Amino acid sequence: ANQRYVIPNNGVDTSTLRVKIKESDASSTSTEYTLVNNIAGITSTSNIYLIQETTDEKYELLFGDGIFGNKLSTGNIIESSYIVTNGKDGNGASFFEFTGTIVDDQNTVITDFSPNLQVLTKASDGDSIETVESIKNYAPRNYSAQNRAVTANDYEAILPAIYPNIESVSAYGGEELNPPQFGRVFIAAKPRNGLFLANSTKKQLLRSLKNYSVAGIVPEFVNLKYLFVELDSFVYYNTNFVGDIENLKSDIVNAVTQYSKSQELNKFGGRFKYSKVISLIDGVNTAITSNITTVKIRRNLIANVNVFSQYELCYDNEFYYSNPSYNIKSTGFSVSGVVGTVYMADQVVSGSKIGNLFLFQQTNTESIKIISTKFGTVDYEKGEIIINTVNITSTVQADNVIEIEAIPLSNDVLARKELYLQLDVGNSTFSTLEDSISSGANVSGTRFNPKSSYSNGAKVRGALITSTGESLLVGYVNGVPYYGEYHTMADGTLMTGAEHSESSQPISSSPTTSTTSTTSTTPSTSTSSTSSYSSSSGY
Incomplete structure (x- = not known):
């Protein structure tokens, strides 16, 4: 009869499994x-x-049949050693005690030595x-991949097999991008513990993927x-x-929280x-x-503080824009050349599916002061926000975060490409209201006014921070706010730059329309030092 070798x-942890075969119980070697x-x-040898995997979450060992792999003989002894884990319960362990045996090169047990274990990193x-x-x-995907990575789906199947710590993976071909990048496969992965893969892990995985990738396709x-x-x-x-x-209310929050953890x-x-x-x-x-x-x-923009940077945020869900402005809202932040907290919002370009971002300050609950009318652009159809080059000096939120929210055209939200979806219950609001009609307090409904099914009319996201100080606005150059250095001509005209030169431009006291200007619309302070520029996106 066919024998089965089941680990009891x-x-x-199969990564720690070691299997040795002895010819017989009397053999001293294995x-x-x-x-x-x-x-x-x-081969056969x-x-x-x-x-x-077999029943009861146990594993079975399979050996060769003499054609593919050496076949075991009657009387052979199978020795297996491994570590049994407690799964998630072992995460965070920081104290370990050595319980093994130390031997020298001659396999002699050393008794006069007590190892001292120093833990550098907690178990994870x-x-x-x-x-x-x-x-x-993953089973059908692995079968389809056949241990080679040709399509994006193949990479999604192979990566969890070679690195089990991956919770979720997304791969897509460069041909899906605009502009397309042919011959490349882009991979985004979420680890089971933590938010992002370490760079060292990415390099290790790229080396491992070389065993599966075909020529002409570069994973990234x-x-x-x-x-x-x-x-x-x-x-x-x-x-x-x-x-x-x-x-x-607590039961409602708990129910939604449980749903937020679903796969x-x-x-x-x-x-x-x-x-x-809603059900x-x-x-x-x-x-x-x-x-x-x-x-x-919502996407979180991570600001490159005190560095001139351009930002791009892709939501990959079409935006709803019923209002002429304030469909896009942000938390507060500060930029160079402006005193006080500023916010960004959008202004829809009439007859199109795009809008312009503008920078403003809220002086009170009713009044605002426009700082820049060309702070960036919004593509409502693509669900994309681009912020022009700006030097952000600080943010109201911790960790240099600017939260930027939008209303999706569809209430069903999808996570495409490298986007990882999360239902943020902590930043959601749940209010309980009496149904006076059902309770009988107002059967006719004459005093019952249901809440709006549309978003609130606030201009900013989060707590409002009013700005009472004046900005360092000097004037306008070609209709664009100017915050840099300037000098005064004999006739009283203000000119850009600390000293007069051929590139100096006149500064007016009010906005003027210009069709030829290509000057940056982002507030900045002109200095003689070299500035750093970069491009970034949020997380």
Whole structure:
């Protein structure tokens, strides 16, 4: 009968598995066998083995049949050693004690030595066994790839196999870009622990991919970018069927939080399904009669502080722009040459699907002061924001972050290419309101006014910071605000530059229209020092 060799423990870390074969129980020597994942190059005498998962989360060892791999004989002894893990429970461990045996070159046990272990980095990357959903996703892809990377789908299947710490991966061909980059495959990956792959890990994976890549195709890693979905939800309830309102609100938040952890969201190619969320909220408690929930999408721009930079943010979801302006909103930040906190917003170009970004300050809840009318551009159809070269000196949010929000045209939000979708419950709002019609307090509905199904009319994102100080605006050059150095001519005319030269331009006290100017529209302070320029995007 065919014998089976099943490892008796579950939770085995197969990367630590070592298998040795002894001719018999009396043998003093053993031969180490090598784990392989395919039979390419295997002969009848190759000392190899394979593993496969069996019942109860255990592994079975498979040996050769004498054609592909050396065949075991009756009486052979199989020795397997491995580490049994606790999965995620082992993450963060920082104290380890040596329990093994130390031997010298002659295999003699050394007894007068006590190792002192110093832990430099806490344990990480531990995880539970692969889920059934993950197996269903990757098994057909791995079979289709056949251990070679030709298409983008092949890379998505192979990478988790060679680096199990990958939680989600997205690969796409350069031909999908504008302009196209033929012969390249771009890869974005989210590790199971942490936000981004380390550069050293990327280099290691690129070396490993050479064993699978075909000639003429160059793989390249790109940083993943987070696309956040936020909700503003007004939940109506019948007062006759609910006791503690705070408990009801807590149950709503917990239900949405649980949904935010689902696999259909937290991945590349993830999709936020609006109908599921509003149904989920309605089903939290029988007292809930309805909910009015609006959706926002957000990207975080990481500012290159004190460096002149241009920024590009791709949301890859079409923007909704019903208003002539303030469809795009940001948190506050500061730029060189302007005193106080500034914000950015959009102005729709009439009859088109694009808009211009403008920079402004809020002097009070009603009044604003325009700082620059040409701060950047918005492509509503592509879901893309480009910010012209600017020197950002600080941000209201921590870690040099500027949060930029938009309203998606569709309430179903997709994560394409290198975008990784996350439902941000912490920045979502959930308000509970009495349904006076259902409760009987106002059966006719004459005093019942439902909340709007559209976004709020605020001009900025987050807390409003008013600016009472004056900016360092000198005047206007070709209709563009000028904040740099200047000098005064004999007739009183202000000119750009600390000293007069052929390149000096007149500065007017009010905006003028010009069709020939190509001057940068970003506020900046003119100095004699060399400035640094870079291009960046958010995460």
